[in-house]
Amino acid sequence: ETIAVLEFARRSPGVFLRAGGGGYQSGPLPSSSSEKKKVKGAGDIELGETKKQRGLRAGYKVLWGTVPSYLKPSFKRTLARVSRFNAIPCFAADEVMLQQGKCSTDKVSKVPFYVVTVGRFLTEAFTERLATYMDINLVEVPGESREAIEAGLQDARVQMQETQLILRRTEAALRRSLRKFARFETPDGVPGSFFSPVSTWRAALRQERAILNTALKARFGLSLAEIEGWVPAQDKDEFVRVVESELAGRSNVSVRAYSGRPSSSSSKPPTYFPTNSFTGQFQSIVDTYGIAGYKEINPGLFTIVTFPFLFGVMYGDIGHGLFMAAFGIFLVANGEVNEELSRKRQLGEMMEMMHGARFVMLLMGLFGVYCGTIYNDLFSIPVNAFGSRYDKKGFWDSDSEDPYPYGVDPTWYGANNQLMFFNSLKMKLSVILGVTQMTFGIFLGSLNHVYENDYLGLVFEWIPRMLFMCCTFGYMIGIIIYKWTIDWSHSEKAPPNLIQTMIKMFLSPGDVDPSMELYEGQAKVQLYLILVALASVPTMLLAKPLISRFCRAPRHGGGDNEGYTELQQVASEESGLLRKKQKGYGSVSEDADEKKVVVHHAGEGDDEHDEHSFSDVMIHQGIHTIEFVLGCVSNTASYLRLWALSLAHAELSEVFWSKLIVGIGLGGGFGPAGVVVGFGAWFIATFAVLLCMDSMECVLHALRLHWVEFQNKFYRADGYKFEALDFKSAKFILGD
Numbered sequence: 001e002t003i004a005v006l007e008f009a010r011r012s013p014g015v016f017l018r019a020g021g022g023g024y025q026s027g028p029l030p031s032s033s034s035e036k037k038k039v040k041g042a043g044d045i046e047l048g049e050t051k052k053q054r055g056l057r058a059g060y061k062v063l064w065g066t067v068p069s070y071l072k073p074s075f076k077r078t079l080a081r082v083s084r085f086n087a088i089p090c091f092a093a094d095e096v097m098l099q100q101g102k103c104s105t106d107k108v109s110k111v112p113f114y115v116v117t118v119g120r121f122l123t124e125a126f127t128e129r130l131a132t133y134m135d136i137n138l139v140e141v142p143g144e145s146r147e148a149i150e151a152g153l154q155d156a157r158v159q160m161q162e163t164q165l166i167l168r169r170t171e172a173a174l175r176r177s178l179r180k181f182a183r184f185e186t187p188d189g190v191p192g193s194f195f196s197p198v199s200t201w202r203a204a205l206r207q208e209r210a211i212l213n214t215a216l217k218a219r220f221g222l223s224l225a226e227i228e229g230w231v232p233a234q235d236k237d238e239f240v241r242v243v244e245s246e247l248a249g250r251s252n253v254s255v256r257a258y259s260g261r262p263s264s265s266s267s268k269p270p271t272y273f274p275t276n277s278f279t280g281q282f283q284s285i286v287d288t289y290g291i292a293g294y295k296e297i298n299p300g301l302f303t304i305v306t307f308p309f310l311f312g313v314m315y316g317d318i319g320h321g322l323f324m325a326a327f328g329i330f331l332v333a334n335g336e337v338n339e340e341l342s343r344k345r346q347l348g349e350m351m352e353m354m355h356g357a358r359f360v361m362l363l364m365g366l367f368g369v370y371c372g373t374i375y376n377d378l379f380s381i382p383v384n385a386f387g388s389r390y391d392k393k394g395f396w397d398s399d400s401e402d403p404y405p406y407g408v409d410p411t412w413y414g415a416n417n418q419l420m421f422f423n424s425l426k427m428k429l430s431v432i433l434g435v436t437q438m439t440f441g442i443f444l445g446s447l448n449h450v451y452e453n454d455y456l457g458l459v460f461e462w463i464p465r466m467l468f469m470c471c472t473f474g475y476m477i478g479i480i481i482y483k484w485t486i487d488w489s490h491s492e493k494a495p496p497n498l499i500q501t502m503i504k505m506f507l508s509p510g511d512v513d514p515s516m517e518l519y520e521g522q523a524k525v526q527l528y529l530i531l532v533a534l535a536s537v538p539t540m541l542l543a544k545p546l547i548s549r550f551c552r553a554p555r556h557g558g559g560d561n562e563g564y565t566e567l568q569q570v571a572s573e574e575s576g577l578l579r580k581k582q583k584g585y586g587s588v589s590e591d592a593d594e595k596k597v598v599v600h601h602a603g604e605g606d607d608e609h610d611e612h613s614f615s616d617v618m619i620h621q622g623i624h625t626i627e628f629v630l631g632c633v634s635n636t637a638s639y640l641r642l643w644a645l646s647l648a649h650a651e652l653s654e655v656f657w658s659k660l661i662v663g664i665g666l667g668g669g670f671g672p673a674g675v676v677v678g679f680g681a682w683f684i685a686t687f688a689v690l691l692c693m694d695s696m697e698c699v700l701h702a703l704r705l706h707w708v709e710f711q712n713k714f715y716r717a718d719g720y721k722f723e724a725l726d727f728k729s730a731k732f733i734l735g736d
Contacts, residue, residue: 001066001098001110003160005139006153008092008112009064010146061117065131065138066110069095075134079115087117108135207727214725230269230722269294272722277335278359282307285360289707290717295451297444299711306437306710307702308360312367313433314645314698317653318378320690321368328362331355364699374407375422375646379686380654382410422650426643428480434639434709435473438632441713442466448714460543464536465628471529471536473636476502479518493517505530541625545617635709641701649694656685 067075072091079087092112131138142148181197218227231239271292275283283300285307292298315321331338331354338355341347347355354361376382389404390411403409412421442465449458479498488495496516504512510527517523664670665678711717 001137002139002156003153004096004098004110005064005066005112006141006149006156009114009141010149010153012090012114062141063115063117063138064113064141065136066096066098066112067091067134067136069109069111071134072111075113075136078130078134083117087115089113089115203727210725210727232272232722268719270722271296271719273298273300279304281357281360284356285703285706286711287721289711290715291719291721293716293719296716296719297447297714299444299706299715302440303706304363307706308363308367309371310433310642310702310705311364311698312369312371313429313642314701315364315368315649315695316371316375316377316646317380317649317690318369318372318383320379320649320653320686321365321370321372323365323691324368324695325362325365328358328365331358332362364695375650376407376410376413377650377653380650380657382408382413384410422647423643426646427640430639430642430646431473431636432477432480433642434636434705435469435477437639437705437710438635438713439466439469439474441710441715442469445714448716456544456547460547461540464539464543468533468536468540468629469632471533473632475526475529483518537625537629540628541622545614545621548617549614631712638709639705641705645694645698645701649690649698652690652694653686656682656690660685 076089079089090113095109095111097107098110130136142152214227217229218225271294273283273292279300282304283298285303286292286298286300312321315324335355335358338347338351342352342355372378386405388409388411389402390409408425412418415421442462445465446458446462449455449462476498479501483495483498486495493515496518501512501516501518504516505526509530510523512523512526660678660682663678664681665675668674668678670677
């Protein structure tokens, strides 16, 4: 910028060169004529031609600098307003690209300028504030002569060259140092084995921070320190041995098993699930929703099967599943290589994500192949592996006694009622799978009740939920399966519409049209099921809160006793060596037998508190009851997405095959060129739409079904994860 301003000053009128550089201001005006003769200099202008006017003198100054091009109009307006039109700016005709700031490599278009002002309208403080606000850089310009400007310009160019040389040498030295730090040979001297000390320094800093954070959780006394924590039960003996060996008998380690209830000095235990590279990927799916509470049923074990299976139901195609399984096998086979690249931060974001889900993708592909064999779908082409049981006209072959042994008969593909058949099949399969998974989720909730000894919730909350689900939607999948077992071709009655059967079951209980009757005694069975389902709703809503209310132990005794006193032992072996005080943790208590007296007054306030607590429990129970009843309906309908996505996948596959392979390649009349073009277009469309976009869509819907429809039946996810302080782990060293 100095060079640009000096070149602009060299081309400027010579009258302003005598005014001095930026920041020059003529001194205070003299009061006497004798002083005027002494201080008369280049920075003053004589006023007028008469003798009287020549005695008057006025100081002026010239400011030189650069201003961004887009701020030039604002700069002119600000100068005019502040100086009351006593400052005259002049800008260079050419713009120059200059560096924006000292610490930035970005360049901005700027214009050199000078400002001539008379008097003291522009103070030095104001010009500095204005320069900061508008990104203006003021430059000192020597004002003796043009030769001085030429000398200053030459000095600036030499200084710039020296600065650039120093920067280049500094950058080269830094690069050499960084290369040296990045490729330190390991102490064992193995050829080609290097490490970076930067990672070691970062690990040391993380270690110090972790030690300090842990120390802040300890309670310190005059000569003692106490710290509490959690250790896996299988490692407690090793933990005691390590601590005692390190402290050489100067510690008192007490390891107690968790009793099921947190003590006064401890919180709820963290959750720890030992996983490996296979199970950890499925456990992360559950942990993304929430961490399980201590010893709560972990859905991660069941997710290993149910998640890829539900994906396969939506993605069922033998060919597409094989592509995904092959890619999963490739990722698994290169797992160690990708793991090493991941540690070096050289794998890439997309590949990192797929490497972390390699086993999930493998199982999704395998289940896609499995469901594709059930649908008998290979790129929308059926596979006649066992021989169709229909003749060429679509009629049942009289010589065939048994149905198609596995999957869908290939004759259904291309039939006039193909879409109607697959709609009915996939819709019923979706409902059966959904109700089965939700019922299994309700069953898992009973294990939580048993572990927590919540038998009141088990009897009056879990059993009504199970009865409601089984008497409504469980009955629906029962009649679906029963209808499949009947050979309606030899029946005198037409097969009933199950949707109408379920609607009439609720609208007219106990009444079934004989022509729509599925089995004998259907009306009575449905009436009893409706009564049980209706009775379970108020049981879920009222039983548990009312029993908890009326069976609660009395808070205080009778007579005139208005309160009671509870003595709590503060200093005891079970609570530790150091005691918690009001203002934090201090030294060991002076009186080891110190007692704490807590007095509770029972009166009208307690009754109001009980009523308030009971109303909260009723509201909480009502919310859960409404959520469960409405959730049974909405969650069952939500499982129909299995049918919708499976049908959409099959239809897209059929369109790509019929329009690109058959329409352009085989039947387009373009010969071999048409086959090549058609196959290329089909492969691109299949890869982009079905293998990428549709697979991601099916993954998202499978996640939704697990997190919302399945896990909310039993999974509270109110825990926190166990994170061990392990300085030797790769996660700690690499800072992942």
